[in-house]
Amino acid sequence: MRAALAVFSSGNAPCTPLGTSGFPIVASLRRAFASVNTRAHGLNRTAGQHGGGSGVRPRPCQPLLAAAVPFSAGATAAKPLQPPRICILGGGFGGLNTAVKLDGLVWPEGTKPQITLVDANERFVFKPLLYELLSGAAGEEEVAPTFEKILRPTSVSFVRGQVESVNDGPATGPEASSGGSVTLKGGALLSYDWLVLALGSEPRDAGVPGVKELTHGFTSYEDVLALRGALAALAGNPAPRAVVVGGGYAGVELAAVLADVLPPGAAVSLLASGSDILPAAPAGQRQIAREALAGKGVRVVTGARVAAVESAAGWAGGAGAAGMTGTTGVAGVAGVSGTATSPLTAAPVSWTTPPRRVLLEGAAAAASAPDPSLEAEVVVWAAGSGPTHAPGAGPPGSAPFPTDAGGATQTDATLRVLGHPHVFALGDVAVCAEGAGSPGSGVSAPPRLPATAQVALQQADYVAWNLWAAATGRPLLPFAYQHLGEMMSLGSRAGAVTLPLPIPPALADAARGAALGPLLRAAGLSVHGDGSGAPDRLSLEGPLAAAVRRAAYAYRQPTPEQQARAAADLAKRALGDAAGLARSFLDQAAKGLKSGAR
Known part of the structure; x- marks a missing residue:
């Protein structure tokens, strides 16, 4: 349910950080502008720039003029070009954003994939905003728009259905790239060349009666x-x-x-x-x-x-x-x-x-x-969740894909399912297997990541890029997570946001001092440490944190059209809250000054 800070994420988290400032948000902003500039000028990069050596590393989900890039010798793309069929199971943050990003990539002529998104529900749910939907602080169009409305500007097809089983092709041998099929409840059959598992998580009751x-x-x-x-x-x-x-x-x-x-x-x-x-x-x-x-x-x-x-x-x-x-x-x-x-x-x-x-x-x-x-x-x-049971009949582990003890599908570092080179998995339903690094890259598996929207959004960038790379014979990129902070709601008009910004000790001490501390706290700013010796971090709270959180989520809506709708609703509500925010600040400042005077 919780999603960490993503307002400054450009959707290019896999890129090599720009500069050495140590501030991920600054680097993300630079990447965002660099990505916009690259898209505007149609800048091409060759496949040889993916790995080591000189040159600029391509950024996932950055449209490339792929037809102008030569294929490597012996690549699978040397076969006659035809549109691949990509089936994405699950329309949460990971699945929906993978579909939208794939649709926005530039493919070799005549090979733009037929993308099908499958979900059991008719609506995409922006889960971190369910609290605002409950309180009335956010509307249905922002929190739970229909897939049909979101995908209308794209070429992605939406199929509403419940997955019953997956019949994947052989993992090795001459037919390894032949794909497989998905059977939906009711008997409908969807064939695919590439499959993405993004079924998310489901509540767990821990066996507690009632x-x-x-x-x-x-x-x-x-x-x-x-x-x-x-x-x-x-x-x-x-x-x-x-x-x-x-x-x-x-x-x-x-x-x-x-x-x-x-x-x-x-x-x-x-x-x-x-x-x-x-x-x-x-x-x-x-x-x-x-x-x-x-x-x-x-x-x-x-x-x-x-x-x-x-x-x-x-x-x-x-x-x-x-x-x-x-x-x-x-x-x-x-x-x-x-x-x-x-x-x-x-x-x-x-x-x-x-x-x-x-x-x-x-x-x-x-x-x-x-x-x-x-x-x-x-x-x-609200006492826990776990990966949605992988498609396939029988108990966990009986599906055609390898899972860990908790039921999460095991992948390598590129998010490709172990033993299934044309299947990818991301989000809450996936876990990078221990020791399963990127094949031939020397990259080891990352630590287990939390089940947050932040992780799924970043993984969607990589899965879209790696699908494009795999379908066109390019090297795949190992997933590299960039933590962007934490955000939470604390009521209708309050929240808490912790930024991944290390605060120098001298500045942290000043921020806690009797002169500056009360004023900063009244404005919704504070500095906290965790007692481990790590640098202190900046936290936002109250109405300021709530406003930052809402702006972040407006930015992270899956399409520009949905972003515009969310931003318009946010602006309308912000105008109504402006007077209350000013009053709250003045009241808190007065209390803080009185406390400091004592």
Whole structure:
């Protein structure tokens, strides 16, 4: 759900950094301008410049006048040229951006591929903005546009369907490049020459009883519809209760926005299984998040492992297991008793389910004995996810592609699936196998990367480039991840952004001083270290961080048309928030000066 800072990423992350300043954002900006200039002048680079030696290294997804570049002797592209068929499974950040970037490349004459994007849903979901969709701070067109609308300016074909199996061609031998076929639910068959696996992740319930039946998820457009409807049904409740399970980014962000949208008197609890929230976050973000949750009245319970979720005792009503009677209008609703109108579809939605009881175990259970449980009308599960089960019948590992113990498809450093030279995988569903470096390059496998949109977006650049290179007989590039920082939402008009900018010790000390520190904090700026001896980093918080985050996501929309729609919506909302931001700054500055005077 969480995506790290990408506002300055030009879509050319694989490029060799320009300059030696050590500031990735500056380098990304330079690359962005260089890419624009290159596209404008149609600059060509030969295949010999990919590797070592002199010359400029080509940037993935930079359109090349490929017809003017000679093919290497013996390359597979020496065969009669014909349009390859590229099938991309999954329309998340990785899959959709791979399709759009492939469509924008310049191919040898007559060989532009037939690109087919397959997804089970009709809408692309910009998952980091689901919190804004829940609160009403962002609209459906920005967060969940249809694939048909996004792909209208391109030549990419969209097929809505659920993947049942993949029949891949032989991994070796004379027919290794013959591709294979994808079977969809219902029997439809799609043949391919090249395949991309980008199926993303899916929620994991860790086998906890009651999670599937009695909790809300928060990973899809439908999940937001269901949760918004359930919250609307609580409007007459003077003291509604909500529990969010999961102390990572998704849980913290969701707890913050629930505290904003629920009426005064609501009780929001956040359950974290570890000793603190956000265990993988920078120290600055963790501190900002703690303060934001405390300011919103969110109760944080650490050391809380969920043993089960069940219907609260004494509730009489409803049919079926746990008293659930079903839903009308929106699939997957697991709400509270009442009737409401979906804020997004205007369709009537009704619920008849009991309050839930979340049973705890571990340190939190011991501390709350003799009744180690929490009751709430709404429980949201945000306690983990894993790679979507690879296509193919049977248990994990039975699909035609190699997977690790967690079910992620194993690739080499170029993101090509091991043993399947015409199949690539990226995003949450892929992992670079240990020791599986780029063949013949001496490049070792990178460390395991987090399941974030930032990673998927950068990998989409490489997969698009490497597909182009593989189809035209060029060398492939090993994936090189460039971390661009972290961003998170902390409510309707607040956030936290940590930039990958090392702050010199003298400047960090001044920023924390009594004279400058309060003013910087009032403006939404602070400097934090993690205690490891690494350089301090700059963090943004409050309305400033929220504005930077929204601007970043407007920039990272998949097409220029979608970027324009998101930017227009953002500008409209920013004008409405400008007065509130100014008032907040003046109030915080006054408090900071008074505190410093003491």
